[in-house]
Amino acid sequence: MYKSLAEAIRDAEGSGRTLSQTALDMESADQGRTVEDIRSVLARALGIMRGAVEQGMVGDLYSASGLVGGDAAKLRTGPPGPLAGTPFRDVLARALAVQEVNAAMGVIVAAPTAGGAGVLPAVLTGLAASKGFSDDKLVDALAAAGLIGAVIAERASLSGAEGGCQAETGAGAAMAAGSATEMLGGTPSQAGHAIALTLQGMLGLVCDPLGGLVELPCVFRNATGSAIALAGIEMALAGVTFAIPVDEVIDVMGEIGREMDVRYRETAGGGLAATPTGRRLARERLYQIKRGG
Amino acid sequence: MVSLLDIIGPVMVGPSSSHTAGACRLGLLGRGLVSGTPEKAVLELHGSFARTGEGHGTDKALAAGLLGFKPDDERIRTALEIAEREGLDYRFEKAALGEEAHPNTVRMTLDHGDVHATLTGSSLGAGRILVTEIDGFPVEVTGSFHTIVMVAEDIPGSIARITGILAEHRINIATLRLTRKQRGGDAFIVIECDEPPGEGVRDEVRALSWVRWARRLDKVSGQ
Incomplete structure (x- = not known):
């Protein structure tokens, strides 16, 4: 797989292909599998993603600690805000839905990770629904997202324990932004700018879950991460460019992650987890989990 | 070499790809090493595995892997009860495996019949794993082959x-x-x-x- 997005974008534009096609061709060559076979695995992932969105929208799932759940349904049926009826609100609801399923030990697709699994399905299925796009387009988008995630894994990290939340929801948002930009008709270069514009907005984000559980703030970070991805997509499609090349933005994400104090890397030693209320809730709720609910 | 299908996946039971799916895969490799469900398993948890493992179901996922369940198997939720029913005597311990060890590392000591083995492995994120020690020998096994x-x-x-x-x-x-x-x-x-x-x-x-x-x-x- 590619280790540089600049290289992938050059290859794609040099041969008149999309990033998705470039990703599928490279994966096919790397793994000795047909493009059709790879697409069928991605189609299964798409089905699981859709299932998680639907399951989470119902609003009857709660996490082991009871700290999260039911909020996706509020966005679906609750009072309107300024963005009611727009794809923006729908994407937020979908991101919460997938993460609520995840926190309840339901089945999701870890793309790139379980903690950051809400952003990609929310942005892709939400925008595709608003445009009436086919599943084929979504499968293509997942291939491009996989390429973007693979480059981030290679150059930086996809682990909150290594690189903070920027490496999980940040990477998820970058994958969503690049793949959706192309799905919506953007060029590979525009997809690159969407990734850079999105990831710059996620830099430095710490991983600070209460009690170390993938619940709070993770569920909400997937919604706000989706919002940043939508901002990156909107700007890139409007022709906005980002002066720092996308690979360098990814590299610096990795560097910031390595420099991040261990308290901010999934250990529940800092950030929201270490606030007075964060500590109290973790104490009470973890006790509840040990007692079996 | 990272595969894009590793990134768009795995399909898994939540809540954490490193603490749940990766842990389950490490358990599966442990099971393979002793060719079946061990009767006895001592699991030493290091770093973030030790600190936040319980809330992430790391204990359930490791036991599930030892029982042969895959990361998308919903039986992971009740794996500890199933382990007790199936005669898998497990014990979790917190351990400091050194500064060099990855934050999500487990050391397993397993017994199945007359087979005794140790395995140290880490969960690298996104469900990817790396086994670094088997029976005292340094190795690099990714589970991708x-x-x-x-x-x-x-x-x-x-x-x-x-x-x-x-x-x-x-x-x-x-x-x-x-x-x-x-x-x-x-x-x-x-x-x-x-x-x-x-x-x-x-x-x-x-x-x-x-x-x-x-x-x-x-x-x-x-x-």
């Missing part, structure tokens, strides 16, 4: 003989590593294969007088 691990006497021609057997069975080798603690001591051989080696390969390898033991670790990653 069908893997053969064996201990053999350190004699000339051993690799040629083993790769010959694999060639006869039309098994392609992805990686091959040989390590030894000292010259003339036992050699530890790890072979990652594209195709799953069958019972024929196993029987031929085990029949070699200078092979002390050989085991197959099934591929646990990839879709």
